[in-house]
Each structure stands twice: as C-alpha cells, then as structure tokens.
Amino acid sequence: MKSTKPSAIIADIVKYVVLIAGALFTLLPFVWMVLSSLKSANEIVQIPPTMIPRKFMFSNYAEAWQEAPFPRYFLNTVFIATVTTVGVLLTSILSAFAFSRLDFPGKKIIFSLFMATLMIPGEMLLITNFITITKLKWIDTYKAMIVPWLANVFYTYLLTQFFSSVPEALYLAAKVDKCSDLKFLFKIMVPMNKNAITTVAILSFIGSWNSFLWPLLVTNSTNMRVLSHGLVRFQSEAGTKYQLVMAASCILVVPIIIVYLFLRKYILEGMSYTGVKG
Amino acid sequence: MEIKILNLTKAYGDFKAVDDMNLSVADGELIGLLGPSGCGKSTTLFMLAGLTEPTSGQIFFGDKDVTRVPPEDREIGLVFQNYALYPHMTVLDNITFPLINRKVKKAEAIERAQEMAHLVQLDGLLNRKPSALSGGQQQRVAIARALVKKPQVLLLDEPLSNLDAKLRVETREEIKRIQQEVKITTLFVTHDQEEAMSISNRIAVMNRGVVQQYDAPQAMYLNPINSFVAQFLGMPQINMFEAKVTGRGVELNGVLLRTREQLDAAGKKVADGTYQMGVRPESLELCQDGFTVKADSVRMTGRDLLIFFKIGTTEFRALTHSDLQLRAGDDLCLRARKNSLIIFDADGSALVKC
Numbered sequence: 001m002k003s004t005k006p007s008a009i010i011a012d013i014v015k016y017v018v019l020i021a022g023a024l025f026t027l028l029p030f031v032w033m034v035l036s037s038l039k040s041a042n043e044i045v046q047i048p049p050t051m052i053p054r055k056f057m058f059s060n061y062a063e064a065w066q067e068a069p070f071p072r073y074f075l076n077t078v079f080i081a082t083v084t085t086v087g088v089l090l091t092s093i094l095s096a097f098a099f100s101r102l103d104f105p106g107k108k109i110i111f112s113l114f115m116a117t118l119m120i121p122g123e124m125l126l127i128t129n130f131i132t133i134t135k136l137k138w139i140d141t142y143k144a145m146i147v148p149w150l151a152n153v154f155y156t157y158l159l160t161q162f163f164s165s166v167p168e169a170l171y172l173a174a175k176v177d178k179c180s181d182l183k184f185l186f187k188i189m190v191p192m193n194k195n196a197i198t199t200v201a202i203l204s205f206i207g208s209w210n211s212f213l214w215p216l217l218v219t220n221s222t223n224m225r226v227l228s229h230g231l232v233r234f235q236s237e238a239g240t241k242y243q244l245v246m247a248a249s250c251i252l253v254v255p256i257i258i259v260y261l262f263l264r265k266y267i268l269e270g271m272s273y274t275g276v277k278g
Numbered sequence: 279m280e281i282k283i284l285n286l287t288k289a290y291g292d293f294k295a296v297d298d299m300n301l302s303v304a305d306g307e308l309i310g311l312l313g314p315s316g317c318g319k320s321t322t323l324f325m326l327a328g329l330t331e332p333t334s335g336q337i338f339f340g341d342k343d344v345t346r347v348p349p350e351d352r353e354i355g356l357v358f359q360n361y362a363l364y365p366h367m368t369v370l371d372n373i374t375f376p377l378i379n380r381k382v383k384k385a386e387a388i389e390r391a392q393e394m395a396h397l398v399q400l401d402g403l404l405n406r407k408p409s410a411l412s413g414g415q416q417q418r419v420a421i422a423r424a425l426v427k428k429p430q431v432l433l434l435d436e437p438l439s440n441l442d443a444k445l446r447v448e449t450r451e452e453i454k455r456i457q458q459e460v461k462i463t464t465l466f467v468t469h470d471q472e473e474a475m476s477i478s479n480r481i482a483v484m485n486r487g488v489v490q491q492y493d494a495p496q497a498m499y500l501n502p503i504n505s506f507v508a509q510f511l512g513m514p515q516i517n518m519f520e521a522k523v524t525g526r527g528v529e530l531n532g533v534l535l536r537t538r539e540q541l542d543a544a545g546k547k548v549a550d551g552t553y554q555m556g557v558r559p560e561s562l563e564l565c566q567d568g569f570t571v572k573a574d575s576v577r578m579t580g581r582d583l584l585i586f587f588k589i590g591t592t593e594f595r596a597l598t599h600s601d602l603q604l605r606a607g608d609d610l611c612l613r614a615r616k617n618s619l620i621i622f623d624a625d626g627s628a629l630v631k632c
Contacts, residue, residue: 169362172329177376177423178350191366 037061037246044243057243064247068230069222077226078255080145080215081208087150088204089197095151096159097185101171111160117153126217133218144218145226149208155200162196163189198266202259209256227252279340279353279430279463280305281326286335288321288487295321297487299335303465303480308457310474311467312510313484319467322484323433326465327356339430352431355424355462359436361416363408369395369419370404376427394422398456414445421453425460432457434466438473450477471511475499483507505626508556514584516556519592523548528555528619528632531590533569535614536632544632553629554622559584561618562596568613575606585610 036044037060039053064070098104099111129148138144166189174184190197212228219225231248234241281303288296296318303309311319324330326337328349336345344352363372370391377387395404398418408416417437424432437453438446454477457464468474474481475495482492483506491503502508508516521530528536535557541548560582569589577584578600585596585604596612604610623629 167360167362169358169360170364172349173356173358173362174364175329176327176349176354176356177427178379179375183379188364188366192364194366 033246033249037243037250039243041241041243044246060243060247061251064234064244065251067244067248068233070227070230070248070251072223073225073227073230076142076224077209077228080142080226081205083142083146084149084208085201085204087146088152088155089201091151092155092159092200093185093190093197095156096163097181097189099156099160100163100166102181114153114156118157126214129214130217139218140220140224142224145215145224148214152204155204158200159193159196162193166192195266198263202263205259206256209252280338281431281463281465282336282338283322283326284336284338286322286325286337287333288318288325288330289333294487296325296332299487299489301482301489301492303463305463306461307463307479308454308477309465310478310481311465311484312471312474312481313469314510315469317484318487319469319484320435321487323435323465323467326431327354327433328352329356353427353429355421355427355429355432357417357420357424357432357434357437359439361408361420361440363416363419363423365408368405368407369400369411372408372419373404373422373426376423380427390426391422394426397425397459398422398452413441414449417441417449418452421456425456425462430463432460432462432464434464436467436469438468438470446473453477472513475511483510485510501628501631502620503628505554505556505622505628508620508622508628512558514559514595514597516558517562517594518554518556519589519594520552521555522552523550523621525550528621530592533589535569535619541630541632544630546630548621548630554626556620556622557614557618559595559597561615562594562612563615564598564602565611565613568611570609570611573604573606573608573610576604 035051035053038056038058039050039060040055040057043050043054099107133139133144133148138147170188170192171184174188179187210228211226215224215226216229231245231252234244234248281301283299283301286296286299287294299318299322311322313319321330325332328344328347332345336343338344339352349356364375367375370388373391373394374384374387377390378384382390392401392404395401398421400415400418400422403411403415408419411419417440421434421437434453438449441449450473453464453466466478478495480492480494481498483490483498485506491498491507493501498507499511502511505518509518519530521528521535523529523541525538527534527538527541571587571589571594574586574588576586581600582597583600583602583604585598587594587596587610598604617631620631621629
C-alpha cells in the first residue's frame with residue numbers, strides 16, 4: 001500500500017519502530033542464550049558481561065553433549081512427547097465432540113466437573129498422582145510419564161468451543177448424506193478445525209518437551225530421564241557451568257523450532273471460511 | 279413420489295410448533311410452504327427430512343410410513359438455508375460425499391457428480407473450494423449435492439433468502455427448471471409470498487403451526503380463505519378496514535362501496551352489522567361514477583403508481599398505471615372492481631366476495 005499523506009507516513013514509521021522494538025525485546029533472551037553458549041568459562045562470569053564472545057567456543061557443544069547421555073534423553077523425550085501428544089489429541093477431540101454435538105444424560109454436570117478441575121493447581125495433584133503411580137508400581141516406566149497426561153481439560157474445553165462454533169447445519173447435512181458421527185468427526189469436524197487442533201498439538205508437545213518435575217519424580221534410573229534433566233547435570237558444588245547449560249539449551253530448543261516451522265502454516269492460516277453464508 | 283402428512287404435530291412443551299397438520303403432495307409437484315417466521319414451516323420440513331422427530335402423526339412417502347425412518351434412509355435431498363457445504367472440500371468432493379458414504383465406486387461417483395454439475399451449470403468449477411464461489415454458485419452446489427444420490431423427494435429450506443434480489447429471481451427460475459428436468463417431488467420453505475407464488479404448483483400458507491390454506495397460487499390469491507391469507511399474499515398489502523353492512527349495502531364513512539343488490543347477488547345473505555373487509559390495491563380502479571377521494575401522497579414504483587388516500591380515518595392504497603398524471607392533493611374518482619371486496623366474519627374467515 002502506498003500512503004501519500006505525511007501523517008500516514010509518520011504513523012507507519014511509529015508502527016514499525018514499535019514492532020521492531022517488540023521483536024528485538026522478545027528475541028534478546030534467545031540471542032543471549034546462543035551467544036553465551038559460545039563463551040568460555042571465564043568470559044561468561046565476567047563483570048561487566050560481554051555481548052559478543054571474544055573467542056567462539058564451539059567446543060562447548062561437544063562438551064555439553066558428552067556431559068550427560070543426551071542421545072538417550074533425546075529419545076525418551078521425543079517418545080514421551082509424541083505419544084502424549086497423539087493421545088491427548090485423541091481424547092480431547094473425542095470428548096470435545098461429545099460435549100459439543102451429542103446429547104447424553106448428565107452432559108452439563110460432567111462438563112461443569114471437568115471445568116472445576118481447572119481450578120485445582122497442578123502442584124496439588126503431584127502428590128496424589130505420585131501415590132497412584134507408586135501403587136500401580138509404575139515408577140521408572142514410560143507409562144508413568146505418559147498416562148497421567150493423556151487427558152487434558154483445557155484442551156478439551158478449547159476444542160469444545162471450536163467444535164461448537166461449527167454450524168449445526170453441517171452436522172445435519174452430513175446426517176442426511178449418510179455420514180456416521182465418527183465419520184463426521186474425522187472427515188469434517190477435524191479438517192475444519194485443523195488450526196485449533198494443530199495449536200493444541202504444539203502446546204501439548206512443547207509442554208511435554210519442557211516438563212521437568214514430574215519425570216524427575218517418577219523416574220530413578222538414568223535411562224528413563226529426559227532432556228530437561230540433562231541441564232541439571234551442569235550444576236555441581238563447584239558452581240554451574242553456565243556456558244554448557246546454554247549450549248545444551250540451544251541443542252534442546254532445536255527440535256521445538258523444527259516442529260514449529262513445520263506446523264507454522266496451520267497456525268498462521270487463521271480461521272478459515274466456515275462453510276455457511278450469512 | 280407422493281407425500282402424505284397425517285395429523286402431524288410437533289410440540290415443544292406447551293408450544294405447538296406444528297399443530298395437527300394434514301397435507302398431501304402429488305408426484306412431481308413443487309410445493310411452497312409459506313408463512314411468517316415461527317409459523318412452523320421449517321419444523322415441518324425438518325420432520326419430512328427426519329431431522330426433527332414428530333410428537334405425533336405420520337408421514338408417508340408413497341405407501342411407506344417413514345415417520346420413524348432415519349434421514350439417511352428416506353431418499354431425500356435436503357438443501358439448507360445457509361447451504362451447509364463442507365468448506366475444506368472441493369465442489370467435486372462435496373457433491374460426491376453422499377455417494378461415497380453410500381459405497382458408490384469412486385469412478386461412478388465422479389461421473390454422476392459431473393452429470394449433476396452439468397445440470398446445475400457448474401461445469402468447470404468442480405475443483406474450487408466453496409469459499410471461491412459466489413452465493414448463487416454455492417446454492418447450486420448444495421442442490422447438486424442434494425440431487426446426486428437420486429432422491430425421491432427434494433426439500434429446500436429458504437433456498438433463496440441468502441441471495442441478492444436479482445439473483446433471487448434468476449435462481450428461483452433455475453430451481454423450477456431443475457425440478458422439472460429431474461421431475462422430483464419438491465417442497466420448499468419460504469417467507470416470501472412472491473417467491474412462493476411464482477414457482478409453486480401449490481402453496482400451503484401456515485400460521486402458528488396450522489395450515490391456513492392449501493391451494494394453487496392464483497386460486498389462493500383471488501379467494502383467500504381468511505384474513506390472514508388475504509393479508510399475507512400480495513404486495514402492496516390488501517387494504518383491510520371495518521365497514522358496515524346496512525339495508526343500503528356496504529358503507530364506509532358515508533361511502534357506499536356496494537349496494538344491497540350487489541351484495542345479495544354474491545349469493546350469500548349477509549346480516550346487518552360491522553364487518554372486517556378487504557380490497558386489494560389493484561382492485562381499486564379509476565372511473566366516472568364512483569366515490570371521490572383526495573390523494574394524500576403518490577409513489578412511483580416503475581410499473582405502477584401507488585396512491586395513498588383516506589376514507590374517513592381509514593387509510594387505503596390504490597395501484598394504478600404509471601402513466602396517470604396525479605399529484606398529492608388532487609381529487610380522484612375510484613370504485614372497487616366487481617367481485618373484489620372480501621367480507622370476513624368475526625373469526626376472520628372469508629364470508630363472501632362481491
């Protein structure tokens with residue numbers, strides 16, 4: 001667009017300055033992490049701090065990688081995050097469909113109970129969940145890290161809202177077209193809400209990827225630990241090796257960025273046409 | 279396919295959306311369900327489709343009682359007011375969807391979809407998404423999707439209400455053409471009386487869940503069974519007023535609309551008293567020997583000139599040809615054309631036309 005009025009040009013300049021400042025502001029910690037990961041042990045604790053490393057210590061990455069069994073952690077994390085995400089998508093989609101489209105006795109009460117659980121802080125559930133897992137003898141297994149996260153009230157709620165906004169006429173039309181509920185769900189409802197579902201998938205994957213406390217509680221052996229535990233390895237009585245923490249963090253964040261780039265199209269696509277006019 | 283509706287009722291608590299409805303439709307007929315919003319016309323359509331379960335009564339398609347048959351087994355095609363196209367699918371996928379669900383082979387489904395697309399003149403648009411089509415084109419996709427499974431009955435819920443005025447006229451002709459080409463028994467719901475009259479073989483006018491009159495458009499327009507139907511059909515609306523029947527005839531504020539002889543000639547003895555009456559604007563014609571009124575205002579509508587005037591305090595509208603030179607304040611002499619004055623009795627049903 002071409003603006004001709006001086007006031008419009010000034011408005012544009014202000015807009016972009018604010019946007020650029022905002023972008024830099026959010027990027028800064030990330031840039032700092034990358035730069036810090038390349039500093040030497042001395043430089044990273046130096047006061048005043050330097051912005052650009054005097055010498056690029058790429059060896060930090062190799063050192064960090066060898067400090068903990070990262071390949072194993074990586075596999076564990078990918079496995080847990082993937083299974084959890086697929087599972088939580090399945091349960092959320094099915095329950096959201098039930099809440100938004102089906103009529104069954106006690107629907108409102110069950111939904112209210114669902115919502116009520118959102119009011120309970122996660123930390124309070126930690127102990128009870130831990131006891132349950134112990135009694136089930138699931139300690140130090142993948143099950144312990146996956147099963148408790150297979151249902152998520154917030155995602156169910158989110159998808160219920162999205163599904164409810166799909167016009168009833170589409171559901172009725174599908175019925176006349178001899179389409180079963182399940183088929184309607186996966187052929188029409190899910191593709192129509194793929195943006196919302198992708199968002200849930202990303203949130204779930206990132207949440208699982210970043211989880212620290214729960215996996216630490218329910219695992220004992222090094223073989224079952226996840227990536228976030230690897231970061232703790234750099235802390236010792238002698239202090240924290242920040243440059244290695246930063247290097248490991250950089251490695252950790254790469255898969256998430258890849259996932260995001262891969263799914264970005266769906267997130268940015270915005271709400272699509274709803275199929276109904278007027 | 280013949281359709282028979284017997285004592286059909288749909289109640290929501292105490293409210294009866296459709297009240298003891300009886301209607302029969304002959305094979306290949308195009309029927310308009312007409313009425314104001316909330317009159318039960320869409321409820322009726324959805325009961326025919328099987329999407330709404332009737333409280334009581336029966337629906338027959340041919341000899342088969344389909345009252346409890348689920349929608350997918352009723353052999354109906356349904357077009358929704360908002361078309362309800364699947365937005366993430368192409369036009370072709372939308373049209374083949376009902377066939378694929380019925381286990382028709384893909385190649386055959388595509389062939390039949392192409393035939394349908396040709397019938398509704400959508401050739402060349404099959405690979406588009408619904409969002410890339412105009413309202414009229416989306417409408418035609420919806421009709422193609424409804425017809426592709428070769429249903430016995432086509433049901434349309436307010437098919438034209440989302441289109442602009444010009445497209446509406448084109449599309450209703452299009453619906454008529456398609457209906458005649460496929461020779462399918464069709465019911466459509468509308469609140470637009472002109473739409474209903476222009477394409478229907480018969481119209482069922484509904485109000486408060488009850489069918490008021492079920493007749494061919496012209497018969498209904500000329501002989502409305504009650505004041506509701508008289509007022510619902512016709513644009514501009516029929517003039518409704520209260521007038522007296524006396525020994526002299528039909529009188530309104532000293533204006534004698536009909537003599538007693540004229541009234542009695544209509545064949546029914548009307549007792550003296552005050553009655554609700556109606557006369558259509560186009561039935562008031564200019565003449566030399568009628569009653570004289572003063573035009574309050576004059577509206578040019580193109581084909582016609584609409585004249586507003588009063589008799590006493592009652593407002594009237596008269597339609598005359600647009601070449602009449604008349605301005606507000608001018609006097610004009612009018613009469614109600616023969617056989618155009620409808621007298622209603624106390625409960626609103628038409629008593630006599632004279």
